[in-house]
Amino acid sequence: MSGGAQIVSFEKQALSSAQETPASNLDAGLPVRPFASWFGQIVGPKAGVVWQLTECGEQIAAPGQIGQDLPACAEVNAILPDGRKVFVAISIGTFKKGLAEKPAFFHAVIEKNEQFYQVLRLSDLPERLRAPDRPPATKAKNRIVNLPVIKADLSRIAAPFQYLLPLSSIVPTTTGDSIHVETPPPPPSLRQSVENVSESVLQDRVITMVKPVYPPSAKTINATGTVVVQVTISQGGLVVEAEAINGHFALRNAAVEAARKWVFKPVIFNGAPVRVKSVLTFVFAPGAR
Amino acid sequence: MNPKIRLITFNASVILKAIASLSLLLHCLSFPAMGQTAPSTKSGEIYAGIELTSEGARAIALSVSINEEETGLKLVYSETIPLALGRAGNGQFAPQAIQNAVQTVLKLMTRLRQQFQTPPERVFLIGSSGLGADHPEGLVNAIRKTTGKTLVFLDVETEVQLSIVGTISRLGKVGDTQIDNRNSSALIEINIDSVKGGYQLLKYSPSAPPSYDFVTMSISYGAMGLASAESLWQALRREREGKPGLVNRKRVYLTGSVPWAMATLLYPEDQQPFVPLTTEVIEWFDRKVARAPQEVLNPNLSFIRDRDLRQKAESELRAVKNAFTPQQLAAGVAAVRAVASEFEWQGKQIWFARFGHLGLLLSYVRLQAEK
Numbered sequence: 181m182s183g184g185a186q187i188v189s190f191e192k193q194a195l196s197s198a199q200e201t202p203a204s205n206l207d208a209g210l211p212v213r214p215f216a217s218w219f220g221q222i223v224g225p226k227a228g229v230v231w232q233l234t235e236c237g238e239q240i241a242a243p244g245q246i247g248q249d250l251p252a253c254a255e256v257n258a259i260l261p262d263g264r265k266v267f268v269a270i271s272i273g274t275f276k277k278g279l280a281e282k283p284a285f286f287h288a289v290i291e292k293n294e295q296f297y298q299v300l301r302l303s304d305l306p307e308r309l310r311a312p313d314r315p316p317a318t319k320a321k322n323r324i325v326n327l328p329v330i331k332a333d334l335s336r337i338a339a340p341f342q343y344l345l346p347l348s349s350i351v352p353t354t355t356g357d358s359i360h361v362e363t364p365p366p367p368p369s370l371r372q373s374v375e376n377v378s379e380s381v382l383q384d385r386v387i388t389m390v391k392p393v394y395p396p397s398a399k400t401i402n403a404t405g406t407v408v409v410q411v412t413i414s415q416g417g418l419v420v421e422a423e424a425i426n427g428h429f430a431l432r433n434a435a436v437e438a439a440r441k442w443v444f445k446p447v448i449f450n451g452a453p454v455r456v457k458s459v460l461t462f463v464f465a466p467g468a469r
Numbered sequence: 470m471n472p473k474i475r476l477i478t479f480n481a482s483v484i485l486k487a488i489a490s491l492s493l494l495l496h497c498l499s500f501p502a503m504g505q506t507a508p509s510t511k512s513g514e515i516y517a518g519i520e521l522t523s524e525g526a527r528a529i530a531l532s533v534s535i536n537e538e539e540t541g542l543k544l545v546y547s548e549t550i551p552l553a554l555g556r557a558g559n560g561q562f563a564p565q566a567i568q569n570a571v572q573t574v575l576k577l578m579t580r581l582r583q584q585f586q587t588p589p590e591r592v593f594l595i596g597s598s599g600l601g602a603d604h605p606e607g608l609v610n611a612i613r614k615t616t617g618k619t620l621v622f623l624d625v626e627t628e629v630q631l632s633i634v635g636t637i638s639r640l641g642k643v644g645d646t647q648i649d650n651r652n653s654s655a656l657i658e659i660n661i662d663s664v665k666g667g668y669q670l671l672k673y674s675p676s677a678p679p680s681y682d683f684v685t686m687s688i689s690y691g692a693m694g695l696a697s698a699e700s701l702w703q704a705l706r707r708e709r710e711g712k713p714g715l716v717n718r719k720r721v722y723l724t725g726s727v728p729w730a731m732a733t734l735l736y737p738e739d740q741q742p743f744v745p746l747t748t749e750v751i752e753w754f755d756r757k758v759a760r761a762p763q764e765v766l767n768p769n770l771s772f773i774r775d776r777d778l779r780q781k782a783e784s785e786l787r788a789v790k791n792a793f794t795p796q797q798l799a800a801g802v803a804a805v806r807a808v809a810s811e812f813e814w815q816g817k818q819i820w821f822a823r824f825g826h827l828g829l830l831l832s833y834v835r836l837q838a839e840k
Contacts, residue, residue, distance in 0.1 A: 226646065228642075228643060228647045228648035230648050233713065235670070235684075235712075235713050237674070238674075239711070248711065250711065257652060275713055286673060289673075298679060384772070387749070387750070415747070416748070416816075417749050418749065445736075448736070448739065
């Protein structure tokens with residue numbers, strides 16, 4: 181997995197390089213301020229902005245290396261409140277050779293109503309966004325293959341792979357009112373709030389349970405009893421915070437250390453994994469030593 | 470290729486790429502489809518599709534309303550029927566298998582006509598790329614003779630592209646803000662014998678107008694076993710070399726029979742269209758399936774209090790058990806873990822897309838309806 185680690189590192193470097201590059205380096209007509217900051221101001225605070233590393237251009241031969249290389253761009257795309265989409269690509273090097281000396285403006289495009297408007301200079305972008313009805317710089321029209329939101333009548337939708345069930349069990353038999361869900365809906369966003377759940381709910385979702393090690397120091401003072409650890413669990417099911425809130429002080433560290441190693445199935449609310457807060461209770465019985 | 474049977478394989482790298490891409494696709498899709506010409510669309514008309522694969526036949530019916538502004542679609546029906554379309558040594562299907570396939574198509578067309586008043590000309594029949602390999606003339610001829618329809622075969626690239634469009638919505642939400650979802654997501658389909666997937670991206674070229682393009686991948690490894698695990702890893706590594714989006718996209722939509730089985734066994738109570746997964750859960754599930762597959766395949770559902778929900782979960786579990794032996798499940802989940810590791814899903818948003826198996830047909834039928 182070392183190659184993977186390098187790519188992740190390259191991605192982070194590439195994105196931050198493009199974001200921090202002075203906009204004036206990409207176009208002399210722009211101010212001397214980080215490109216990300218300038219772009220954020222241009223598209224406004226209500227735009228949904230996504231940064232990602234992407235390929236930009238055809239494969240090229242990689243001297244001294246096996247196989248082909250691909251030009252790499254840091255791409256930022258933003259959806260404006262009026263539905264227009266803005267793409268800006270900053271060339272930052274290639275996937276095999278790594279970062280180039282200086283990021284360079286590669287391309288900018290505005291998409292509106294399935295038409296692409298090319299922006300040839302980055303400094304033209306603010307004006308082009310202020311004049312949304314201006315004719316396209318290119319006559320390119322690209323019909324995008326976009327499915328609208330589809331409403332599914334769940335009572336009539338078979339499970340994905342019920343190939344081996346008898347036909348009668350999957351033929352819809354009801355025609356009455358049915359639940360309508362929109363599919364495919366927007367993906368459930370990861371909720372940032374923390375939900376409180378009971379310990380029993382948490383226990384049902386345990387993947388990895390680690391017992392505390394009875395500390396030798398506790399043995400010398402014959403410490404036993406219950407330690408309650410308050411834990412915060414990430415959307416991915418990992419314990420990210422743990423704090424003992426009661427119990428013998430000689431046992432608390434051991435309980436917290438154990439709690440940090442527990443892993444849970446993510447807790448789902450409204451179809452999305454959420455961060456949760458709960459408690460784990462550890463019992464240090466005399467026999468457990 | 471025998472001109473009599475007019476087997477058409479689409480090259481999707483040409484389709485969907487530029488200005489003329491969609492019209493080209495529509496042209497190609499309609500070209501071989503004798504009797505599949507779509508009439509002009511009125512409000513709320515039903516269009517249907519039947520997809521024939523080597524494992525079964527899948528049908529959908531869409532209520533389509535088209536006006537100048539937008540197309541409204543409502544999926545009103547779907548059904549899958551098992552088939553065992555085994556091939557003889559010469560690559561052709563056995564007569565009995567052909568007969569079963571023809572009867573199944575006929576049955577679905579009859580249902581579409583009787584229950585949804587869908588005339589044959591609005592039913593579009595496609596065959597999977599796997600089925601189209603070796604040009605199964607006998608099957609094509611038999612279907613045409615009995616139903617009047619020509620079986621149109623897709624290639625893998627087109628299948629993936631249509632699945633991406635039919636599964637991943639254009640827009641997503643982070644908090645209250647809309648984001649470009651499809652251009653920042655990847656789709657991966659994992660079945661017992663293959664891994665497919667890809668992503669959409671905006672293509673930049675100094676010599677051509679900008680356009681949306683698709684990058685696709687497909688690894689077919691037949692009946693998977695531990696012996697082929699290493700070659701799967703190697704194949705995944707090769708794919709990621711030339712397709713960086715497989716690694717860099719931060720949202721991943723999973724489809725295919727293995728993610729379905731995983732989601733069903735992990736969260737039998739969750740019937741949501743999108744079921745979130747994490748790499749930790751995938752790794753844990755992989756270990757558990759390897760250690761105690763029978764236990765995994767027989768979860769206790771008594772915790773589901775709602776009777777209807779429990780019955781539905783039981784039905785899905787039965788389907789999983791019918792579709793997978795413990796060994797197949799273990800191998801399939803190991804493949805998911807391999808993909809998760811090689812494509813670096815740690816920290817990404819991962820969803821099993823419950824209706825992903827319909828994405829291809831949805832896109833295809835919609836494109837036909839809009840002609």
